[in-house]
Amino acid sequence: MAQRISIKDAKNHVDEEVEIGVWLTDKRSSGKIAFLQLRDGTAFFQGVVRKNDVSEEVFQIAKNLHQESSFWVTGTIHEDSRSHFGYEIQISDIKPVGDSEDFPITPKEHGIEFLLDHRHLWLRSRRPFAIMQIRNEMIRATYEFFNNEGFIKMDPPILTGSAPEGTTELFETEYFDKQAYLSQSGQLYMEAGAMAFGKVFSFGPTFRAEKSKTRRHLTEFWMIEPEMAFMHQEESLKIQERYIAYLVQSVIDNCAYELKLLDRDVDQLKKYTKLPYPRISYDEAIEMLQKNGFDSKWGDDFGSPEETFISDQFDQPVFVLNYPKAIKPFYMKPAEDRDDVYVCADLLAPEGYGEIIGGSEREVDYDKLYAEIEKKGLNMPDYEWYLDLRKYGSVPHSGFGLGLERAVTWICKLDHLREAIPFPRMINRLKP
Numbered sequence: 001m002a003q004r005i006s007i008k009d010a011k012n013h014v015d016e017e018v019e020i021g022v023w024l025t026d027k028r029s030s031g032k033i034a035f036l037q038l039r040d041g042t043a044f045f046q047g048v049v050r051k052n053d054v055s056e057e058v059f060q061i062a063k064n065l066h067q068e069s070s071f072w073v074t075g076t077i078h079e080d081s082r083s084h085f086g087y088e089i090q091i092s093d094i095k096p097v098g099d100s101e102d103f104p105i106t107p108k109e110h111g112i113e114f115l116l117d118h119r120h121l122w123l124r125s126r127r128p129f130a131i132m133q134i135r136n137e138m139i140r141a142t143y144e145f146f147n148n149e150g151f152i153k154m155d156p157p158i159l160t161g162s163a164p165e166g167t168t169e170l171f172e173t174e175y176f177d178k179q180a181y182l183s184q185s186g187q188l189y190m191e192a193g194a195m196a197f198g199k200v201f202s203f204g205p206t207f208r209a210e211k212s213k214t215r216r217h218l219t220e221f222w223m224i225e226p227e228m229a230f231m232h233q234e235e236s237l238k239i240q241e242r243y244i245a246y247l248v249q250s251v252i253d254n255c256a257y258e259l260k261l262l263d264r265d266v267d268q269l270k271k272y273t274k275l276p277y278p279r280i281s282y283d284e285a286i287e288m289l290q291k292n293g294f295d296s297k298w299g300d301d302f303g304s305p306e307e308t309f310i311s312d313q314f315d316q317p318v319f320v321l322n323y324p325k326a327i328k329p330f331y332m333k334p335a336e337d338r339d340d341v342y343v344c345a346d347l348l349a350p351e352g353y354g355e356i357i358g359g360s361e362r363e364v365d366y367d368k369l370y371a372e373i374e375k376k377g378l379n380m381p382d383y384e385w386y387l388d389l390r391k392y393g394s395v396p397h398s399g400f401g402l403g404l405e406r407a408v409t410w411i412c413k414l415d416h417l418r419e420a421i422p423f424p425r426m427i428n429r430l431k432p
């Protein structure tokens, strides 16, 4: 009996007879030959059915297969230097499994709203396939990187009573007779984790009721949040840049096929593995914007156009350091030499992608932190446990958050975050 393989493994089975479970993405046929475009979830390649090599019945089955019908193919793997994938299968037998009629996503062009409405089916196409494989590689590389660096993975809760990133973008939900929020960030819990385990990282969904429709905002996105005890911001920045370079290198090493499917320029990506990354201060960024016709004032937060402009001035990711206190959250540590900025940094991705990481050193002094929570008008009883961390052996600590979809969007060079997550959630989209 033929060995069962996946398409991805075809290169290890040249001239062997194999069996593969597949779906049909497209086909062409004439009187004597049928070309079947096949996929099995690991890759896409071509199957060739020659009338002279198979029974009349099998040839008729091949000619009448519908798009997205599923079947077993048996055949022999050959090199095919003309194709993208490099191999094809010479088919000797086909066993139908599930039929498919009038698959809504045809090889013609479709509008983005139509595709998003059919996301459950669109995921089968080449482009989503490539993006999700790269996303998966980035998740794999994240665990590998932080495990190698001696971090432990810790899972913060999703249902919470605190609002680390401000109270305007909270999703509220009933929690028995109380009110709870969906987590905006696991950070405060990760700080507790750092005091217990030294170096921790989380990877989980976070929620923000973003009412704006931008190509950089989802209401549900996945964040990686490392937090390190006994660590100042400088060392955290070094970890951040090594982590980003590691993600990029892992994708280059393990996703050559997917990058090719997306037409992503690999030489461009290679530049992002060179360290260190450039750094500028928020003050310098404001000056740069003012010199170039933006009417930004000191104290303003950056929107997409500002971030895009700044990142366009560099051909690597760039750290913007020390933002004004008024535009960042309460938990950050003020700079030593001046009281109007925090010891914090955002990492802006090149090619105009904007912020992918936000991070800072944390305030460690009980009284100062208490005063900040009060000043921001937050409900003190919700933060008592967090303040405890400053009562019992408080130490310098730092951390950061990488938005996975932002990083995937940049590495895959997509136009919009909605393609970087399997089922995007945006202000007008809760389905499918």
Ligand code: 4AD
Binding pocket: 164, 165, 184, 185, 186, 187, 208, 210, 216, 217, 218, 219, 221, 223, 225, 226, 355, 356, 357, 358, 359, 360, 399, 400, 401, 402, 403, 404, 405, 406, 417
């Ligand atoms: O800059 P943010 O708000 O920082 C925090 O949440 C910190 N508590 C992280 C930490 O220090 N542990 O968010 C971090 C990152 C951003 O840099 C961005 O990449 C991503 O999360 N992000 C979003 N991604 C998609 N959609 C949104 N609405 C996002 N908001 C933030």
Ligand code: MG
Binding pocket: 346, 355, 357, 358
């Ligand atoms: Mg931020």
